[in-house]
Amino acid sequence: MTNSPANLPPRFLRTPEAARFLGLSGRTLEKHRYFGTGPAYRRIGGRVVYSVDDLRAWADLGTKYSTSDPGQDDLMPRRDSSIVQSRR
Template sequence: MSDRAKPDRRWPTPDILKRARFVDEAGPVRFVDTEAAARYLALEAHTLECYRSRGGGPAYHKFGKWVRYAVDDLDAWAKSCRRTTTVSPEPPRILPIDRI
């Protein structure tokens, strides 16, 4: 490899930084990724991924290829899972596992 100096390829570029408007407080976090949502609900990220494909989990949003969960939706889903006894009027939905 050559010892010549490489051009500075940092992101964001100085031009973008000059135009950027920075804020001190962007407000409360409204959306989180799968990892953060799983930590918030004390679950594994894989569990949320399974809920997304099989159904029954919290509502989520797709922003392009990125999956995000609204914190309000996580709270609503957690509230819907609340039970007072083991014999609750609405049993949790159990999905069958088909074995070949």
């Protein structure tokens, strides 16, 4: 078997595929992108794409080893976002 482009796994995933990879809805991933709390992404040819490595790294931010492990806080919109300010 050769490594022709047809045999290579995708290096970048578009939003629906990235969301499925993370077990999220596409809308949730879009909100994280909007608020700046999501995984790193790129724009290639006008399309938003995510690398699998970036998705894994972002998911690893939430790794905890016990219920008492403070770890990384849950990912929420930044305090200075318009959504948070409108809820006050």
